Amino acid sequence: MKVLVVGKGAREHALVWKIAQSFYVDKVYCYPGNAGIAEIAEIPQIKEDSVQAIADFAASAAIDLTVVGPEDYLAKGIVNEFSRRGLPIFGVSQEAAQLESSKAFAKEVMKSADIPTAAYSVVTTMKEGEAVLKKSKFPVVLKADGLAAGKGVVICETLEEAEKELAEMLGGKFKSAGETVVIEEFLKGEELSLLLITDGDSVKNFLFSQDHKAVSDGDTGKNTGGMGAYTPVSLGTDELYQKIDKTITQPLLAELKRRKIVYRGILYIGLMLVEGEPYVLEFNVRFGDPETEPLMFMLVSDIVPYFLSAAENTRFFKHQNPPVMQLEMLPDFLWHQGYGISVVLASKGYPDSYEKGKVITGLGEKSNDFTVFHAGTKLSDDGRTVTDGGRVLMVTTSGKTIREAIDNVYKNVDRIKFDGIQFRHDIAFKELKRESDANR
Ligand code: AMP
Ligand code: GLY
Numbered sequence: 232m233k234v235l236v237v238g239k240g241a242r243e244h245a246l247v248w249k250i251a252q253s254f255y256v257d258k259v260y261c262y263p264g265n266a267g268i269a270e271i272a273e274i275p276q277i278k279e280d281s282v283q284a285i286a287d288f289a290a291s292a293a294i295d296l297t298v299v300g301p302e303d304y305l306a307k308g309i310v311n312e313f314s315r316r317g318l319p320i321f322g323v324s325q326e327a328a329q330l331e332s333s334k335a336f337a338k339e340v341m342k343s344a345d346i347p348t349a350a351y352s353v354v355t356t357m358k359e360g361e362a363v364l365k366k367s368k369f370p371v372v373l374k375a376d377g378l379a380a381g382k383g384v385v386i387c388e389t390l391e392e393a394e395k396e397l398a399e400m401l402g403g404k405f406k407s408a409g410e411t412v413v414i415e416e417f418l419k420g421e422e423l424s425l426l427l428i429t430d431g432d433s434v435k436n437f438l439f440s441q442d443h444k445a446v447s448d449g450d451t452g453k454n455t456g457g458m459g460a461y462t463p464v465s466l467g468t469d470e471l472y473q474k475i476d477k478t479i480t481q482p483l484l485a486e487l488k489r490r491k492i493v494y495r496g497i498l499y500i501g502l503m504l505v506e507g508e509p510y511v512l513e514f515n516v517r518f519g520d521p522e523t524e525p526l527m528f529m530l531v532s533d534i535v536p537y538f539l540s541a542a543e544n545t546r547f548f549k550h551q552n553p554p555v556m557q558l559e560m561l562p563d564f565l566w567h568q569g570y571g572i573s574v575v576l577a578s579k580g581y582p583d584s585y586e587k588g589k590v591i592t593g594l595g596e597k598s599n600d601f602t603v604f605h606a607g608t609k610l611s612d613d614g615r616t617v618t619d620g621g622r623v624l625m626v627t628t629s630g631k632t633i634r635e636a637i638d639n640v641y642k643n644v645d646r647i648k649f650d651g652i653q654f655r656h657d658i659a660f661k662e663l664k665r666e667s668d669a670n671r
Contacts, residue, residue, distance in 0.1 A: 232256050232535070235289055236272070237309070238300025239263045241575075241606035241625040242520035245527040246298060247272045248602065253535040260294070266616050267605025267624075282309045289318050296321060296545070298538055302517050306332040306378065310496075314543045321542040323496035323516045327487065331516040334374045334383075334413045341511060344486035346479050348511040349416040360397045363414050364390055372415040375400050377408030381456050382582075386417065420505040421661070422512065423464050424522050425475060427500070430541040431493045433559040434480055438529065438566060439467030440522040441661065446582060448657045455582040456622060459658030460521040461572040461636065462529060465665055466504060475500065475509050483514075495541045524604050524627045525571030532565045570636040573627040574644050574658050575606070579651030581621035586651065589618040593647040601628035601643045618649055633662045 232255050236247050244267050251259045251271055262285060264274040277288045282304065289297050299309055299322035308325035329336045341348045349372070354360040364371065373396050375383035383405055387393035393414075400409035426437040440462035446452040479500060487494050499515035499522075527534075539545045540558040578585035587607075594603060594616060604627055607620015626644050630636030637659055644654060 232295040233258045233260070233293065234535070235260045235262065235275075235285075235292075235294045235297045236300065237262055237285060237297060237304055239265050239268070240300065240520055241573075241604035241622070242518050242523045243300040244268050244604040244606075245524045245625075245627070246300060246518065248604070249527040249530065249534050250298065253533050255533070255535050260292070262288070265605045265619070266608040266610045267603065269610075282307050282312045285309065286312050286316055286318060289313065289320075290316065295319060296535070296538060296542060298322070300518060300520075302328065302331050302515065303378065305496075305516055310543060317544050319539075319542055319544040321496060321538040323494060324492070326492045327494045327496070328516045330514045332378050333376055333411075334513070335376045335411050337514050338413055338415075340483070340486055340490075344482040346482055346511055347509065349418050351413050351415040353411060353413055354397075355401070355411050357398060357401060360401070360412065360414065361394065364393050364397070367393070367414065368416070369393070370417045372417050373397060373400060374413040374415060375405040375409040376411035376413060377405070379405040379408045382454070383408060384454070418503045418505055418510055418512070420503045420510075421466065423466060423502050423504065424519055425467075425472075425500045425502060426519060426522065426526065427480065427498050428496070428537055428541055428558070429480075429484065429498060430495050430558045431484060431488070433557070434476065434484075435537060435558065435561065435564060436472060436476075437526050437564060438463040439471075440464065440519070440526060441659075442519065442522055443655060443658055446577075446653075446655075448655055449660075453582050455577075457519075457521045457575065458577070458655045459572070459574045459625075460519075460525055461570055461633070461659040461662060462522070462525045463566075463570070465662060471504075471509065475502070479509065479511060495543065521573050521575060521625055524573040524625050525629075528573075528602065528627050528629060529567045529569075529571035530564060531567055532562070536561060537564075567629060569629050569631040570633045570659070570662070571627070571629045572633075572636040572640045572659055573604070573625045574640050574654055575622050576624040576626065576644065576647060576649075576652055576654050577622050578607075578618055578620070579653055581653070585621050587617070587619050589650040591616045591618060591623070591647065591649045594624075596643075596646055601626065601639065603627070603643075603647070623649070623652075633659055633666050637663065 313320035606622040
């Protein structure tokens with residue numbers, strides 16, 4: 232099989248890395264890709280970064296399966312385009328992608344399906360907003376409706392702060408993404424993520440994972456796209472999986488069906504555990520970044536049959552090997568024992584403005600026990616790997632215990648250098664605390 236992965240971050244590097252190990256896969260392409268991905272996949276020349284041009288490439292190169300990473304391609308309808316043309320693709324349709332591309336839509340669906348989530352109002356004018364805020368308890372959470380590159384959620388401590396923020400959002404701070412704003416009750420608890428794959432009927436859960444959104448140690452400083460992640464999370468008991476399936480996943484799939492939306496792809500459930508009870512903070516319609524990196528590192532199962540079973544246009548797949556099975560017929564995912572962990576190495580200044588083009592050293596070392604997924608890198612004209620983004624690298628490894636995983640990952644972090652490097656020193660600190668509390 233020939234597989235194309237769409238995207239250019241560390242999540243896509245991890246997907247390419249895992250897909251390349253598949254028993255069934257001969258060749259992996261990745262577009263647009265980055266310098267790290269280029270070491271293990273071919274980066275095709277495509278005339279422009281559009282859904283149509285990517286479909287043209289997939290057709291002309293006879294790609295057997297395309298796997299989509301980022302939400303913006305899904306929201307632009309890449310899956311609809313491939314479907315129309317009979318090309319096999321794994322990812323959700325544009326209609327299903329609204330669950331991420333419109334927070335007001337997601338809240339409305341949750342309300343109809345009686346899914347536990349924070350109480351909310353949707354506003355489009357200052358007058359409506361002020362009326363809601365006057366009655367709100369603080370802190371309150373303001374969310375720009377549309378896609379805002381992970382920056383559209385602001386927690387406001389006071390009425391004044393909330394009014395100022397609302398005025399900025401409605402005034403165009405996030406362009407059209409902020410024309411509609413969700414005002415939401417603040418939930419207090421512990422956050423964790425559950426990713427799953429579904430064909431609209433059956434579901435296979437990945438392990439629970441936990442992201443670290445704040446830029447600095449101890450969850451302080453600005454919000455980022457994520458500074459590190461680990462899996463599994465010991466809070467994620469069998470009972471919690473069952474509760475989420477019963478109160479969130481099944482009602483959601485049923486509600487979407489009622490609306491004639493078939494959900495085939497990845498569902499990312501961002502959860503807040505409030506006194507042990509799961510509430511939905513957000514749905515994403517794709518793999519999480521950085522959660523995917525430790526998840527792929529820990530996954531034993533070949534992921535390709537799972538993608539095929541939930542993809543479009545694979546029912547009459549020309550290959551007998553693998554035969555396309557129904558998702559329901561595939562076993563639950565198998566995992567390595569222990570913990571997977573990923574630490575993000577970022578550029579100085581991130582998540583605000585940062586410089587690019589810094590030479591990276593220490594990437595030479597390779598081993599089966601750890602890997603470095605590239606987020607923002609490129610090859611300079613003289614062939615050196617240089618920084619090319621806010622998040623640059625994700626050092627990923629595992630350990631039998633969380634302590635061992637943490638020690639292993641930071642040992643490898645210390646080998647890598649570039650000018651202005653910044654990273655968190657405390658990834659997985661909550662799990663470490665739970666472990667030491669349990670041993671006390
Ligand atoms: P979202 O993009 O909706 O996941 O929001 C980004 C981050 O804001 C989440 O990861 C939470 O840390 C925080 N957040 C979002 N909604 C709430 C809420 N209702 N209560 C408390 N924190 C929230
Ligand atoms: N880890 C957060 C996200 O992927 O949106």
